[in-house]
Amino acid sequence: MSLRGGQEFSANGTFRVLRRVCKAALGLAALLVIVWSFLHVAWREGSRLLSRPNSTVLTVMHWSGDGGPEEDEMVERSMRAFEAAHPGITVRRINPGDMGSFYTKLQTMFAAGEPPDLFYLGAERVASFASLGLVAPLDAFVEADASSSDPRALHLDAFFPNCVEAFRYDGTGVGRGPLYGVPKDFTTIGFYYNKSLFDAAGVPYPKADWTWEDFVATARGLKRLDGVVGAEFVTWPMVLRAYLRSEGVEARGKDFDDVRLRDEGVFAALDRLRSWRHDEANTLTGGKSKLASGGPLFTTGRVGMVGPFGRWQVPQYRKITAFDWDFAPMPRGAARENIVITVAWSVASQSRHKSEAWKLARWLTSPESQAEQSRLGLAIPTLRAVAESDAFLDPNALPANDAAFLVPLRDPSYVAKVIDWPADATYEQLLGSRLDAALLTGARSLEDAIGDFERAWTQHRDSPLARGKFEPFPWSATVGVMSVLLGVGAIAAVVFYARGPGSRSARREERAGLLMVSPWLVGFALFLAVPIATSLFLSLSAWKGLSTLDQARYVGTTNYVQLLGHDERFWRSLWVTVYYVLVAVPAGQLFALLAALLMNSKVRGIGFYRAAWYLPSVLSGVGVAVLWRWVFDPEVGLMNAILSPLFGLVGLSLPEWFGKDAAWLGPPAFAIMTLWSVGGSMMIYLAGLQNIPQDLHEAAEIDGVGRVRRFFSITLPMLSPVILFNALMALIAGFQVFTQAFVMTSGEPGDLTRFYALYLYNQAFDLYAMGYASAMAWILLVIILGVTLLLMRTSARYVYYEGLRS
């Protein structure tokens, strides 16, 4: 009817012309939008370059710390001023956001062979970057400046030596050798304390020279207040090592292979910390709360002290209006030691404009820049003169005692050094993760946790991947062979096509079809097929993801052998994932089916209910994960609030989902969370249910079958193909769980929620072990393929496709 009407209209010439004009206008508008958006970006980037002809372009990359947009603007301003002062140089600034994104982006740029000329580098990464030859030594520039009369020249002795040393690396250890960065800011660590709570409890404020005994006595004093926790003590590996140093002991011997956690002093110090946390209530927070990364907890006003933290908390805490607060340096134990955490501007060794980059680094660390920066609150100037000036010691802004940050550097009896880490970040990750089992969650004894660490670290350290020498990966041969294979394939395809059957018109249609899908085909080949093939080759190699591909080494099947035979973290991650799948898939499908049965009823407003049930499935994964982190919080979470009457009745203590019960409750917690977003499956089930002819139910009803039997003898078999489909989809998704774990637990505590995909991510983007990660990806593919095939093959026994065809 409508078709006929349309023809009548199009017979009308005016209308036909009008329609064509409309179509053309729409097409033109779409084209304009596309062209405009490209032009806009090109213009934005290009206009400044054009306005500065013949200038050198410097790429600079940084992140916004807790300073946020203000810090961003400040850097921008500073760079424009630099451009104005140096007409031959144009600065292109890249800010990928937070620190995590920063290092991922940096890694990609390095791997692509196009690193930024100048970039932030945390002291903890100097060893790994310098040992890979990614950063340029700056000593020549320093020497040249020392003898220069240029007022902008940089004089290294004006900086705190503790910060400068942090960026020296001689191939074996930090503190000696060439300089790899100009320190831009730093911090020492200590505790932020709630003065109002101290006053209420009648506890004296910490003194600059306080001891750990003072600290714990203070905490015990504070917890006498109702609902108040004495202190929140974070157990990051860096902090733990700082704590040990303050007791005059070290976690390592002459090198990192020499693990000294069982030494009397080390063990006693760790055990004391464990005891404060777990043997007495509320002195130190038990680490139950996942929100206990400390910072936000302090703002609630229910924690007396938080730390050990650096200067970075200040911008956030300056917003506190409910109570007064201040900062005290980390207490001392047997030794007077604190640590320096610092970030520098480093120059990429591949940079073609090193001297310009040096000029910019010098500019950005000048007294003026540092003074401006420290006014934002979060950074302590690395220049002594600026740090000791009012720019930092600002008497008008909190904390009142800014000088407390400088105590470890001013006092000659103090030692304040950077914490050094091996080039292989696995050490730090394992140390934190394994000791947390004892210190944070208390699920393992300290003895066992140390044993766990030693075993995992030894296993990693002694692997052929870490120790072995390998030949470079034969890329040219690989590419050659692949090219030949692809060429032969292409020729075969053309021949096959040319000789294929079909009339001329069918051919023409086929050509048109191929032409139309070609954008997708090209995209698929370039962005999927090639990377997939590359990952297969990478899985046979050892390649630090920070260097370019030509640095890859051929290791044969070593990655696979190591994974399957010598990596207990791999097996743990596989178990965590399988455990999750075993819970999440059946529970999720059952839940989705029940929901669909409910949604299949004819009640008023059913459309609303369906939409409401479906809604969570369209929410962003990260947002949902953040939300559920709160839900599962053992102290303030909704889940335990709901469970508490039940558990109280039975007399059980409430579960600590991601704490000490994580081994058996962690993965199910994620499964429970998945139940919230079964909307997609539910919709498919609903469609399946509505596809079952009503006749069948009526026939069965008349045949004398009740409601429940009808469900099992008609609904279920008729729905079986849909169930198989949904279950397969859920299974495949289940094996790939990543976002929730990444956001909610980061795999902690102690690898107990480290899902397969998360471990793969850690290997690839935290430890830069791309070959290892690629091998993991292929193993996962085989596992999923195997499980899927198994299900499909056996499905004939319990799936009735007849239901679909009727």
Next chain:
Amino acid sequence: MATVELKGLGKTYTSGGSPEGVRAVRDATFSIRHGEFVVLVGPSGCGKSTLLRMIAGLEPITQGELLIDGAVVNEMPARQRDIAMVFQNYALYPHLTVRQNMAFGLERRRTHGSRLAALLSGEYRGKREDESTAIAQRVAKAAETLGLVAHLDRYPRELSGGQRQRVAVGRSIVRDPKVFLFDEPLSNLDAKLRHEMRSELRQLHRTLGATMIYVTHDQEEAMGLGDRIVVLRDGLIQQIGAPSEIYERPANRFVAGFVGTPSINLIQGRLHRGEGTAGVERFAADPLSIDLPKGRFGAAQPGPIVLGVRPDRLRIGSAAASSTWKSEATVVAVERLGDRSDVALRVGQHSLLARVAPEQAPTEGATVTVGADTSDMLLFAADDAGVRLG
């Protein structure tokens, strides 16, 4: 075998948009005897299926009472009414074989069904096996009756439409229910197959001697199958009677028009009394004028009226010579159907259809004499109800 009684049965749908709801069936009252074959017939939307589904227990009854074997079953769920139903779309369980489909209802009714109990107790196992044998025997017997023995282990999708409908019937008869219900079971089949199945169903009814209620929109099927026919229109029963009675003595103009192929000729006209020849009344519809014997249509009053005459009672040409009424007519069209011919005629502005023997068919365009006996004529009131006046 059972009796079924409907007392003022009605169905009102409340979700019909109007506040008082939509009345799909109103005041249906009749009873069905043991072993009777009753057909509910009417155009689509007349409420016949709703009525059947109320009897089955698939639709809640909103007014009146339904009795099976003398007991009110209004509130009884379908599965307890001991009835069987055959659906238009067969409603076979696609995931079960023919054998399993037929045994389905029996399997659900067995008293010793538990496999677990059979494993544990020998006595139970014996009883369970006895039951299984009984079920198998009944299925085998039904399959034999319906010629399905060769197809017992096939799935419904492997069968033709006719075979599927046979399975659906088989599924009913193994249960040996009190009442059989059929909801347009043949309408998905082609004409030839439908004819065959019709006679099979008749035969089945004779063999089983069961009470059957059958719904169709096809009046020919209704006439061919039913012991009695219930004609429905807009939720109201128009007439209940044997096929011949419905055909010969339709209760009103609707029934007259609905039953019979081709449709009855209806002519709008007026009735004059006391005019013309003494002892007759005159039906006038210019240019037609028919004298009717006085007293034959006693209920008819002078004024507007509708006259009906069935096409097979009209005669043409020489055959019309002895008719009590004759007129000249023009032949508009002739449809030769082999064993008979349908002749479309025109008298003035009136169209008439006559069904005659093939050798009597005139040529198109010719002028012929058309005639009929006044005893074959029916008179209906000209109002909406159109009640037959004699």
